[in-house]
Amino acid sequence: MKDDIAQIILGLTKSFKAMQIYGMNHSSFRHFFEPFYQTTAEYLKTHNEISFKVEKFQIVNVDQVVYKEEEMDMNIAFRLFKDGIRNISFLSGLTSDELLLFVDVISRPTKDWDVALGLWECNFTHITFYVIEAEEVLDYRVPDVPIQYVDYDEKLKQLILREKIDIDAVIVPDLDNQEVENLKTSISTEEKTAILPVVIKTLGDYLQTECSQEIIDGLIEILESCVNVKDFYNARRIAYKLKDIPDVNFIERFENETTIASFKETVNVPEDDVFNEFLAFIGFFGKKSIPFLMQLMPFIERSDRLNALRHRVAHMAMDDPAPVIAFLRSKEPGTVLDAVNILGLIKPTKIAQMLDPLVYHPNREVRLAVIDALGNAEEIDIVTKYINDPDVEVRIRSLRMLGKYKRPEIYPLLLERIKKSSFLGLEFAEQREIFSVLTANAGESFINTMREMLYKHKWFGQKKYRVMRRLAALALNEIGTEESLAVLKKGTQKRNNDIRLACESVLKERTK
Amino acid sequence: MNIYIAGKTVVALLYPLFKAVQVYDINNNVVISSAQKFMSGIGELLETFSSLEFIRYRDYVFFNKQRLKYEIDSYSNLQFMNTQLKALNIKSITFKRGVTQQEVIDFANIFKEDRASFQKLLGEKNFQHIAIELLKTEKEPEEPIENGQMTKRTYFKALKVTKNLMQNLWTGRPVDVKSSRRVIYGLVDSISRDEFGILALTTIKNFDEYTFNHSLNVGILALALGQRIGLDRKNLARLGTSGILHDIGKVEISKELINKIQKLTDQEWETLKLHSNYGVREILKTRGLDETSMFAIAVAYQHHWNYDGTGYPLREKEDEPTLFSRIVRICDSYDAMTTARGYQPVPYLPHFALRVIWSNQNRLFDPILAKVFTQLLGIYPVGSCLELSNGEIGVVMRQNPSAIDMPNVKIVVDSNNNKIDGRMVDLASHTEIKIIRPTYPQIYGVNPAAYFL
Ligand SMILES: [Fe+2]
Ligand SMILES: [Fe+2]
Numbered sequence: 008m009k010d011d012i013a014q015i016i017l018g019l020t021k022s023f024k025a026m027q028i029y030g031m032n033h034s035s036f037r038h039f040f041e042p043f044y045q046t047t048a049e050y051l052k053t054h055n056e057i058s059f060k061v062e063k064f065q066i067v068n069v070d071q072v073v074y075k076e077e078e079m080d081m082n083i084a085f086r087l088f089k090d091g092i093r094n095i096s097f098l099s100g101l102t103s104d105e106l107l108l109f110v111d112v113i114s115r116p117t118k119d120w121d122v123a124l125g126l127w128e129c130n131f132t133h134i135t136f137y138v139i140e141a142e143e144v145l146d147y148r149v150p151d152v153p154i155q156y157v158d159y160d161e162k163l164k165q166l167i168l169r170e171k172i173d174i175d176a177v178i179v180p181d182l183d184n185q186e187v188e189n190l191k192t193s194i195s196t197e198e199k200t201a202i203l204p205v206v207i208k209t210l211g212d213y214l215q216t217e218c219s220q221e222i223i224d225g226l227i228e229i230l231e232s233c234v235n236v237k238d239f240y241n242a243r244r245i246a247y248k249l250k251d252i253p254d255v256n257f258i259e260r261f262e263n264e265t266t267i268a269s270f271k272e273t274v275n276v277p278e279d280d281v282f283n284e285f286l287a288f289i290g291f292f293g294k295k296s297i298p299f300l301m302q303l304m305p306f307i308e309r310s311d312r313l314n315a316l317r318h319r320v321a322h323m324a325m326d327d328p329a330p331v332i333a334f335l336r337s338k339e340p341g342t343v344l345d346a347v348n349i350l351g352l353i354k355p356t357k358i359a360q361m362l363d364p365l366v367y368h369p370n371r372e373v374r375l376a377v378i379d380a381l382g383n384a385e386e387i388d389i390v391t392k393y394i395n396d397p398d399v400e401v402r403i404r405s406l407r408m409l410g411k412y413k414r415p416e417i418y419p420l421l422l423e424r425i426k427k428s429s430f431l432g433l434e435f436a437e438q439r440e441i442f443s444v445l446t447a448n449a450g451e452s453f454i455n456t457m458r459e460m461l462y463k464h465k466w467f468g469q470k471k472y473r474v475m476r477r478l479a480a481l482a483l484n485e486i487g488t489e490e491s492l493a494v495l496k497k498g499t500q501k502r503n504n505d506i507r508l509a510c511e512s513v514l515k516e517r518t519k
Numbered sequence: 520m521n522i523y524i525a526g527k528t529v530v531a532l533l534y535p536l537f538k539a540v541q542v543y544d545i546n547n548n549v550v551i552s553s554a555q556k557f558m559s560g561i562g563e564l565l566e567t568f569s570s571l572e573f574i575r576y577r578d579y580v581f582f583n584k585q586r587l588k589y590e591i592d593s594y595s596n597l598q599f600m601n602t603q604l605k606a607l608n609i610k611s612i613t614f615k616r617g618v619t620q621q622e623v624i625d626f627a628n629i630f631k632e633d634r635a636s637f638q639k640l641l642g643e644k645n646f647q648h649i650a651i652e653l654l655k656t657e658k659e660p661e662e663p664i665e666n667g668q669m670t671k672r673t674y675f676k677a678l679k680v681t682k683n684l685m686q687n688l689w690t691g692r693p694v695d696v697k698s699s700r701r702v703i704y705g706l707v708d709s710i711s712r713d714e715f716g717i718l719a720l721t722t723i724k725n726f727d728e729y730t731f732n733h734s735l736n737v738g739i740l741a742l743a744l745g746q747r748i749g750l751d752r753k754n755l756a757r758l759g760t761s762g763i764l765h766d767i768g769k770v771e772i773s774k775e776l777i778n779k780i781q782k783l784t785d786q787e788w789e790t791l792k793l794h795s796n797y798g799v800r801e802i803l804k805t806r807g808l809d810e811t812s813m814f815a816i817a818v819a820y821q822h823h824w825n826y827d828g829t830g831y832p833l834r835e836k837e838d839e840p841t842l843f844s845r846i847v848r849i850c851d852s853y854d855a856m857t858t859a860r861g862y863q864p865v866p867y868l869p870h871f872a873l874r875v876i877w878s879n880q881n882r883l884f885d886p887i888l889a890k891v892f893t894q895l896l897g898i899y900p901v902g903s904c905l906e907l908s909n910g911e912i913g914v915v916m917r918q919n920p921s922a923i924d925m926p927n928v929k930i931v932v933d934s935n936n937n938k939i940d941g942r943m944v945d946l947a948s949h950t951e952i953k954i955i956r957p958t959y960p961q962i963y964g965v966n967p968a969a970y971f972l
Contacts, residue, residue, distance in 0.1 A: 127704035140676040154964035172878035180893035197842040202813045209820045225803045
């Protein structure tokens, strides 16, 4: 036997045994397999092909027995032989993966395993083999045909009549270049477009003629595999086909923690299409899944997507927000935030009551969310509590909400506040917001108050009073009535620089 | 590069050179440049392979022992090569290492001659690096691989498996999916080794067990067509499975209705049409939902969809049949037309069936596929019975890829109307014998399928 062939066979035998003992991921298998692949690839560089003839208990290469094994167990030759394989060739270009797969296929337990079928299904490019079907008695004989007269002309006449064809048409079946191109395109498009959508459509159409259980089961099976591989485009299409079929709950199987937690990656995929398909598919989910979807929210990186999912969940919880309310007690501020937000979208009638315990929530974001939610639901009473919040942004947000929904009862409260000297220590944004609320809630009398503030040193005599004049001017402008504007116009003629400038600048803004 | 691609490449390089010397003088630029292209193309190949050998066997061309298949993009190159080798009575041509451009041009130049002058010039030239082996006799050489037996074995094994599958479904017994998967690969191998051999076996029809033979025949025809358009093995396996399973839905319909001889009532016809739907269910039941099943499901549902949008089951405008469904649509019609059944005791002659396919391209069938199908089967498909100008009757045994209206026939009835086990005649080489018209084998008590067994 030639040395290199002997090396290859040795490599094969050792890899075959190691595969059975250790499996392909074990380092001991690799230890045998790597040199086996190296010697084979090296040989193929110069020889182009190596071919083995398979006999019952031996393997032959160019009339030389290179492998012989009488033992039935672990017998490579017999394993190949028994399934009809009579020849195996490795061709140059053989990849390590192909050879690995080959060793794997021939090493599997023999019971119920057809090696030939296994090798066929690998679709190797650089391994070819020759398989024969088991010897069988083929006594097939075609029946004798009794002599029978057939009237050719009559038959031809019938044919032409029935098929309406021109029997003498010239047949030139050559394809022109355009047709060859078209055919190639049609084959490659076919390969690119998946068969799955076609099957879904077919099964869906089938259901329109007959509500067959096997078909429904088939669709559900595909649905499961789609969800497994996160193909929500097809999942949604299947769900759409199944949704109107009575007594079929196809979605329940996905409404559990494990499945929904597996969507963690999906919510952050770069492609918007994929996320939108996911969102559409979630639309088929029921209330049961709300807690798990809530648990998914902290993983969402993009705020627009988080918002979209909150909307979905709000939609699900529309008639019964209880599962969302449960999350208001969560220790995770993020989750509380989500819950508050969703309730703001649902606007349940008792939202004020639900959110009341959160008014003094230590997390500022939560408090902001509460304001928004209550604002959305037009439940302003609690919002009033926030004008004394320690956080400026919370105060501003609450003021803004109060400005939006006129609340005369807080008028005196705020008026009191701007008269205090501490007012001048506030940030301009908050000062401005307080004035806006007053403006929004104000009646005639407020114009008088503002006029006084603008013109006189009524409340405090500090230098900082310039700011107060400016705020008063802005408020008058915002009120925008004839009366209030008249006050501003008059102000432009005052000798006091501060007054004049404040009035001029707001009026300038206005004409713009 | 694998042998198959290498072979296709060399043929593709030879073709323009051979064509060029037919038109131009050997010093012409067109000749020189195609010779240069050929030389640079084979240079690399001769490093990998020690020599480039073409053998012609029957109508197949083998390159370094590997058969080159007739595929849509190599069809004319290969057809030309086959025709010339045959005309010049060449068994093999081998290009060896060291071959020069001048040798190649000189060789191409004599390759265009007729047989007599070719042989004379070949003796004079005495090429150093191109070996040409001529056929000793007119007789076809021995088969390089023992194909015939293999092909038959594969066919009958497949028939048995198909029959078991359908009968078990019919009677509600469990089916053996593994053996039907295996059978498909056997058929795919068979097609790639010897498509004409296995195509010939599709002339085996069985009146009593119509459905089994029909299913298998459609599978084989589809595979042959699929190979011709260049599908890879994986897709061929899917296509073959889809072909065999296309009518599987019929197991849900009563045998009485399927075998009914009288004209069907409207109601019965509607029931029969449901086999397209039922096929989907049967495939789901038996094979589950792997990739291959999905292709088969589409085919089972769509195989009566016509190219122009008509057909059943009803479909929406945007629904188009898959490539496999369009292939099976043609093969199914052809096999059905050429098979005797209760309501059709004398089936269409293969020649007529082919004309029906040809005339209905665009309306019922994908026109490009209909053309390829015609190329594949020829004007007188394998199994046709022909009346010849010398008074004999021949059965078409094999197509001539180079002349689709002049097949190889076996004489089965002599000019005195006696049934005989006659000689093989290649009508392309014996142009003195003309085809008068196709004829009905029943008139002579002949079963064409018998000659392929
Ligand atoms: Fe059918
Ligand atoms: Fe059919």
